[in-house]
Amino acid sequence: DALPIYLGEDLIQNLINFCLSYIAKIKLPKKRGTFIEFRTGMLNISPIGRSCSQEERIEFYELDKVEGIREKFVDELRKEFAGKGLTFSIGGQISIDVFPDGWDKRYCLGILAKEGYKSIYFFGDKTMPGGNDYEIYTDSRTVGYSVTSPEDTKRICEELFFT
Numbered sequence: 001d002a003l004p005i006y007l008g009e010d011l012i013q014n015l016i017n018f019c020l021s022y023i024a025k026i027k028l029p030k031k032r033g034t035f036i037e038f039r040t041g042m043l044n045i046s047p048i049g050r051s052c053s054q055e056e057r058i059e060f061y062e063l064d065k066v067e068g069i070r071e072k073f074v075d076e077l078r079k080e081f082a083g084k085g086l087t088f089s090i091g092g093q094i095s096i097d098v099f100p101d102g103w104d105k106r107y108c109l110g111i112l113a114k115e116g117y118k119s120i121y122f123f124g125d126k127t128m129p130g131g132n133d134y135e136i137y138t139d140s141r142t143v144g145y146s147v148t149s150p151e152d153t154k155r156i157c158e159e160l161f162f163t
Contacts, residue, residue, distance in 0.1 A: 002040060002041060003038070003039075003040065003041060003042065003043070003099075003100075006100055007085075007086075007100060011084060012043075014081075015043065015081065015086070015098065016036055016043070018077070018080055018081075019035070019036060019043075019045050019077075020035065020036070022073060022076060023035050023045075023047050026047055026069065026073075028047065028048060028060065028063070028069075029059060029060075029063070030048065030052070030056050030059070030060075031047075031048055031049055032048060032049035032050075032051040032052040032053075032056065033049050033050075033051040034046070034049050034050040034051045035047070035049050035050075037050055041099055041103050042097050042098055042099035042103065043097075043098040043099070044091070044095050044096070044097055044098075045073075045095060045096040045097075045098060046094045046095040046096075047060070047069055047070065047073065047094070048060040048094050050094070050095070052094065057093050057094050058093070060093070060094050061093040061094065064093075064094075070090045070095075070096055071090065071130065073096060074088045074089070074090060074096055074130060077096070077098070085100055085101050086098060086099070086100060086101065087099055087100070087101050087102075087103070087104060088130075089104070089126070089130055089131060089132040089134065090126060090130055090131050090132060091126060091131075091132035092126075092132075097132050104132070104135045104136065105132070105133065105135060105136040106135050106136045106139050106141075109136070109139060109141045109142070113141065119143055120141060120142045120143065121142065121143050121144075121145065121160070122136050122137055122139075122142040122143070122144045122145065123144075123145045123147050123153045123156070124136070124137050124144070124145075124146065124147065125146070125147055125148060125149075127144065127146040
């Protein structure tokens with residue numbers, strides 16, 4: 001319930017309407033259901049739809065790497081909703097995360113700081129500008145590592161903590 005209270009129903013509906021209209025105009029090899037998922041602290045927008053199969057997910061991801069489908073979508077969202085207090089970031093293989101400014105993954109750092117940790121390590125795969133790991137990856141309170149797979153994360157952890 002936090003998101004509608006914080007943003008207001010008008011902004012949420014304008015955002016949803018804009019996204020559905022934009023998605024309707026994109027020609028993809030396939031589209032599946034659940035294009036917008038309403039979560040506690042964010043909206044998750046997927047041009048292909050969250051109901052896609054694993055094979056369709058990979059197909060979209062490969063196409064997106066070449067054509068920049070989500071990157072172009074994010075650019076349009078930033079233009080349309082400039083000054084509205086929203087952050088748009090590419091997440092995972094098929095989606096865009098939309099949340100209020102400051103509600104990104106760095107939120108947990110304030111909580112962890114109170115626990116007295118000397119170092120906070122972060123591993124993420126979307127660490128480029130616009131990716132949903134970028135803010136926490138580049139935050140001065142973390143030691144950030146950009147990874148490509150769970151095996152990559154394991155390798156770095158072994159190097160850091162067991163050698």
